[in-house]
Amino acid sequence: MSPETARRRWRRLPVTVRDLPLGLLFLVASFLPGLRGHGTQVGDLPTRPFDALAVVVLGLECLPLAVRRRWPLVCLALVGCGFALDQLRGYHSAAGSTLPLVLISAGSHLERHRRTAVVLLPVAYVPLAIGLSLRGSGGETPEEFVTFFLVLALAWGAGAWLRSTRITEAERRERIAARTRAAERNRIARELHDVVTHHVTAMVVQAEAARYLTAAPERLDRSLAAVGDTGRRAIADLRHLLDLLNPDHGTSDVDGDSPGPGGTGTGTGTDVSGGAEPRSPAVGRVLTLVEQTRRAGQPVDFREEGTPAVSAGSADLVAYRVVQEALTNALKYAHGSRTSVQVRHGEREITVEVVTDGSGSRSAAASVVGGGGGRGLAGLRDRVHVLGGDFSAGHGTDGGFTVRARIPGSPS
Numbered sequence: 001m002s003p004e005t006a007r008r009r010w011r012r013l014p015v016t017v018r019d020l021p022l023g024l025l026f027l028v029a030s031f032l033p034g035l036r037g038h039g040t041q042v043g044d045l046p047t048r049p050f051d052a053l054a055v056v057v058l059g060l061e062c063l064p065l066a067v068r069r070r071w072p073l074v075c076l077a078l079v080g081c082g083f084a085l086d087q088l089r090g091y092h093s094a095a096g097s098t099l100p101l102v103l104i105s106a107g108s109h110l111e112r113h114r115r116t117a118v119v120l121l122p123v124a125y126v127p128l129a130i131g132l133s134l135r136g137s138g139g140e141t142p143e144e145f146v147t148f149f150l151v152l153a154l155a156w157g158a159g160a161w162l163r164s165t166r167i168t169e170a171e172r173r174e175r176i177a178a179r180t181r182a183a184e185r186n187r188i189a190r191e192l193h194d195v196v197t198h199h200v201t202a203m204v205v206q207a208e209a210a211r212y213l214t215a216a217p218e219r220l221d222r223s224l225a226a227v228g229d230t231g232r233r234a235i236a237d238l239r240h241l242l243d244l245l246n247p248d249h250g251t252s253d254v255d256g257d258s259p260g261p262g263g264t265g266t267g268t269g270t271d272v273s274g275g276a277e278p279r280s281p282a283v284g285r286v287l288t289l290v291e292q293t294r295r296a297g298q299p300v301d302f303r304e305e306g307t308p309a310v311s312a313g314s315a316d317l318v319a320y321r322v323v324q325e326a327l328t329n330a331l332k333y334a335h336g337s338r339t340s341v342q343v344r345h346g347e348r349e350i351t352v353e354v355v356t357d358g359s360g361s362r363s364a365a366a367s368v369v370g371g372g373g374g375r376g377l378a379g380l381r382d383r384v385h386v387l388g389g390d391f392s393a394g395h396g397t398d399g400g401f402t403v404r405a406r407i408p409g410s411p412s
Contacts, residue, residue, distance in 0.1 A: 016066045023065030023098075030058050030093040040096030041087070042148055043132035048090045057085045061095035065102070072106040073113060084128050088135065100155040107159020108166070121156065125149050190379045192238075194321055194328075199234035201331045202296040203227050226295040233292075286323050290341060293327045299338045300327065306345030315409040318383045319343065319350045322391075325380055326354035326403040334358075334401065349389070350407045358399035377403065 010018065029035055037047040060082025064075040079102045086096050103121075110117060129145045207227055290302045308316075323341055330339045337357040344351040377393045384391040389407040396402050 015069050019068055020063075020066040023062040026065070026095050026098055027058055027062035030062070030095040032094075035094045037092050039086075039092050039094040040083075040099070041092045042128070042145070043087065043135075045087070045090040045132065045135060047092045050091060050093075053085075053089065054091050054093070057082050057089065057091060058093060058095050061086060061093070061098050065098060068102055068105040069109045072102075072110040073117060076102050076106045076110075076117065080124060084124075084131075087128065088131055100152065103152055103155035104159040104162070107156040108162040109159075118156070121152065122149065125152070190321075190383070193379065194324055196234070196238075197325075197328050199230050201328050202230045202292060203234070205296045205298075205331050205335060222295075226292075230292065230296075286320060286341065286343060289320070289324055289327065293331065293339075296331055298327070298331055298335060300330075301338070301340040303341070304343045304345075308345050309409055314387060315350050315407045318380070318387060318389075318407050319352050319405065321383065322352045322380055322403060322405045322407075323354060325377060326356075326393075329377070329401070329403075330354075330356045348409055350409060352403075352405045352407070354403045355396075356401045380405070 030039070031050075036050070041047075060078050062082075064078040064082075068075040079098055083096055083099045086093055106117060286304070287302055290300050293300050323343070327339065327341070330337065334356045339354065339356045342351075342353045381391040381393075384405050384407055387408055389405060391405045393403045394401070
């Protein structure tokens with residue numbers, strides 16, 4: 001059996017079973033000749049040899065350690081009684097050292113009746129000090145009794161500090177988990193926005209165009225085929241995003257859980273038409289998205305410069321989404337206006353520029369940039385800024401609309 005397997009099996013045991021060996025260790029140590037009579041001593045009563053009652057006292061001091069985390073208050077009461085008898089009888093056993101340990105454990109694990117325990121600690125100690133004095137412990141000064149009590153109080157305080165640290169750490173982890181869940185929800189919401197807006201806009205435009213092609217059956221057939229292809233891509237994208245909401249969905253892909261170029265992607269990375277494409281859209285394949293937009297009736301010029309990096313990390317996906325969102329807005333607000341897409345691959349960054357000529361509604365485009373609850377171009381701005389890049393979107397002097405993004409890639 002490997003050490004790691006042994007540790008896992010040990011952690012699966014009940015907590016009382018795991019705590020019992022410590023109590024047994026103290027019990028055995030108390031009977032060792034070299035430690036007998038050399039344990040914790042309050043007062044100066046002479047040490048007496050063990051008798052039958054000593055066995056009971058040692059059991060009270062040691063065996064309750066098995067429940068020190070499960071029932072800390074019960075453990076503290078039993079060990080406290082055993083310690084008092086140990087000192088009053090003059091056994092001075094090594095088991096007396098369990099009292100500070102139990103106080104640390106109670107301060108750390110006790111959830112209920114903490115104030116009661118804090119009050120009872122001095123209330124129980126005063127009769128012990130008085131009893132020791134009455135039994136002839138005249139050599140012990142009040143300062144020494146107070147010093148020992150402060151040691152016990154310090155042990156409780158150490159346990160309370162451990163408890164506070166544990167609670168703070170748990171709260172910190174919960175905050176991180178909540179932020180992670182919120183970030184994941186926002187990420188999926190952005191993906192849904194990108195998928196639904198782009199594909200549905202393309203389908204609407206294609207369907208509207210098909211109404212005027214009834215006299216040209218071949219063109220009508222191509223237009224309807226484009227609508228069907230766009231619909232299948234949208235279904236595949238939505239299916240993949242819904243898979244991400246499944247708790248059993250694999251998480252091995254960091255950026256590979258996004259739809260493929262043009263929106264292709266399912267739980268297996270294959271679209272419904274049977275064509276297999278990678279999940280994460282590489283910028284080098286933005287041409288697929290451009291072709292889809294052209295079929296929707298939008299004239300698009302595409303130019304790509306430089307060589308795509310082997311692995312650009314999240315930059316590839318964000319650059320793809322920038323192009324996708326810009327083309328979607330062009331279809332919505334400037335349908336028929338010429339649009340140019342330029343993608344430049346640098347050594348450490350990807351630069352994207354999408355320019356749509358003059359028509360289109362300024363108010364509509366402005367609402368996309370500034371509104372939408374963080375969706376659209378505003379959501380893209382957040383994505384680019386997270387990667388340390390720059391993003392801008394607005395009207396030029398000629399009335400056209402320009403989207404620019406500089407997206408740093410993953411360091412090589």
